[in-house]
Each structure stands twice: as C-alpha cells, then as structure tokens.
Amino acid sequence: MSSRVEEIIRRRVLTEVEKYPFFQRAVVALSGGKDSGSLLHAFIDTYPNKEVIPVHLNLGIKGFSEASECFAKMQAERAGLRLMVFNLKRELGFTIMDAERLYPKVCSVCGGFKRYLLNKIAFELGADIILTAHHLEDFLVRMLKSVLNAGFEELARFKTYLPRNGNLIAKGRPFCRVPESLIVEYAFLKGIPFLSEKCPIGRKENVERFRRTVEILARRQSQKLLYFSSLTKLAEMLQNSGAVTMPELTPCSSCGFLASSEICSFCARMKKIRAFLGRDQAP
Numbered sequence: 001m002s003s004r005v006e007e008i009i010r011r012r013v014l015t016e017v018e019k020y021p022f023f024q025r026a027v028v029a030l031s032g033g034k035d036s037g038s039l040l041h042a043f044i045d046t047y048p049n050k051e052v053i054p055v056h057l058n059l060g061i062k063g064f065s066e067a068s069e070c071f072a073k074m075q076a077e078r079a080g081l082r083l084m085v086f087n088l089k090r091e092l093g094f095t096i097m098d099a100e101r102l103y104p105k106v107c108s109v110c111g112g113f114k115r116y117l118l119n120k121i122a123f124e125l126g127a128d129i130i131l132t133a134h135h136l137e138d139f140l141v142r143m144l145k146s147v148l149n150a151g152f153e154e155l156a157r158f159k160t161y162l163p164r165n166g167n168l169i170a171k172g173r174p175f176c177r178v179p180e181s182l183i184v185e186y187a188f189l190k191g192i193p194f195l196s197e198k199c200p201i202g203r204k205e206n207v208e209r210f211r212r213t214v215e216i217l218a219r220r221q222s223q224k225l226l227y228f229s230s231l232t233k234l235a236e237m238l239q240n241s242g243a244v245t246m247p248e249l250t251p252c253s254s255c256g257f258l259a260s261s262e263i264c265s266f267c268a269r270m271k272k273i274r275a276f277l278g279r280d281q282a283p
C-alpha cells in the first residue's frame with residue numbers, strides 16, 4: 001500500500017507527464033542528490049513501461065564529484081538500471097574547477113555546460129525527452145528573480161515542458177509542482193540513498209536569499225502553488241503578447257546543435273578553456 005506522500009508525488013508527476021506528447025525513451029539527469037534520485041524512482045513507479053536511461057555528469061569538482069557519482073550509481077542500481085557516466089575531464093580534457101579559473105561566476109557556465117551535454121548525450125542515445133528534477137521552489141525562485149530584475153525575456157522563455165526543436169531534445173520537469181519538503185519525505189520513505197552535501201564551489205547567496213523570501217511569502221504549500229500558477233500565467237501572457245522576441249536558432253558552425261549565435265556558447269567557452277589550459281601547461 002502506498003503512503004500519502006507517495007500518492008501526492010505520483011499524482012503530480014502523472015498530471016505533468018500526461019501533458020507531454022507521447023514518448024518512449026527518457027534520459028533522467030541524475031546528480032546523486034535527493035531531487036533527481038527521487039524523480040528517477042517516482043517516474044519508474046508511475047511509468048514502469050517506459051525506457052529510462054539515467055545519466056550522470058561527473059564535473060571533476062574535487063571531493064564532491066566522486067561522492068556524487070557514487071550516490072548516482074547507487075540510486076540507479078536501486079532502480080535496477082545501469083548508470084551512464086559522462087566524465088568531463090576524461091571526455092573533454094578539463095573540469096569545472098579548471099573552468100572556474102577562467103570564469104569566476106562559474107555556476108551559470110556550469111549550468112550551460114550541463115544543459116548542452118545532457119542534450120548531446122540524449123540526442124546520441126536517440127532519447128525522446130530529458131527529465132530533470134527542478135522542484136516547485138526552484139521555479140518560484142527563478143521566476144521571482146526574473147520579475148524583480150526585469151528579466152522578461154527569461155520569464156517569457158519559462159516553460160515546464162519544452163517540445164523538441166530539431167536536434168534539441170524535448171525537456172520535461174515532472175516535479176515542477178512538488179515542493180522540496182515532500183521530496184525529502186519521499187526520499188527517506190523510499191530509502192533512496194542521496195548526497196546531502198551542496199556543491200563546494202557554488203556561490204548561491206543570491207539564490208538562497210530569494211529562497212528565504214519565497215518561504216516568508218508562502219508558508220503553506222497551497223500558497224506556493226498559487227504563486228506558481230500566477231507566475232506561469234504571467235509568463236504565458238508575455239509569450240503571447242509579442243512584446244518579447246525569441247532569438248532565432250541556427251546550427252552552431254562548430255558542433256551543429258541549434259544555438260542563438262553563430263558559435264554556440266558551449267563551443268566558444270570550451271575553446272577558450274582549452275586555450276587557457278594550453279597556455280598554462282606550456283613550458
């Protein structure tokens with residue numbers, strides 16, 4: 001018999017995923033933390049007949065990435081799946097710690113790398129969709145920041161599901177209406193192993209401040225859900241208003257994946273990092 005927490009999570013995952021067009025093969029991005037570990041299990045419980053490939057990106061962050069990979073592996077094994085690992089150092093010749101030397105505000109660079117690499121891996125695996133575990137508070141923080149910083153383009157681009165566009169694989173966030181507290185309960189209830197340590201090089205004071213603001217504004221889960229739907233409606237209105245223009249996407253001249261500039265930000269940054277490390281290592 002399933003518990004109340006399991007039932008709520010299952011129902012919310014189902015409500016979201018049923019909005020997506022039919023898909024069969026899903027890549028689940030597994031970081032080793034509680035959110036993605038819970039997503040993998042909740043998704044498999046809800047959709048036992050879909051093909052799931054858990055993918056982990058080892059970013060080469062000393063003392064953190066080794067443990068993250070280890071937990072991601074345990075989570076996949078517990079679900080009876082084999083984890084696919086992409087090791088940045090091995091595959092690309094550099095780590096996020098190398099990137100940080102060139103880009104001190106490394107969080108957004110790291111986020112961009114993760115999005116690009118997950119898409120590339122999913123594309124090569126012939127997956128129909130990439131599922132990530134962003135939860136209710138992640139979305140509230142992101143949307144609130146966009147509104148208050150006049151980041152209307154960012155808000156207009158906001159979607160909990162992104163359909164496939166050429167070689168950009170569809171993206172779904174089945175936990176967008178699940179609060180973090182429920183995920184924690186679920187992870188403990190299901191005995192999902194997870195790494196509770198946060199990334200040691202993440203500078204997230206700003207995000208933390210917004211997160212605390214969200215908690216002050218919305219004490220109850222129902223209030224958070226209400227704010228979420230208000231901000232989602234605002235994003236839709238912006239999308240439909242024509243006031244914000246979306247960038248046109250063309251194939252990157254280096255890798256071929258659709259991008260808003262001639263060379264995509266991943267290829268441009270990778271080139272810079274390699275040149276920087278090359279100079280560094282030169283005698």
Ligand SMILES: [Zn+2]
Nearest residue numbers: 252255264267
């Ligand atoms: Zn590129």
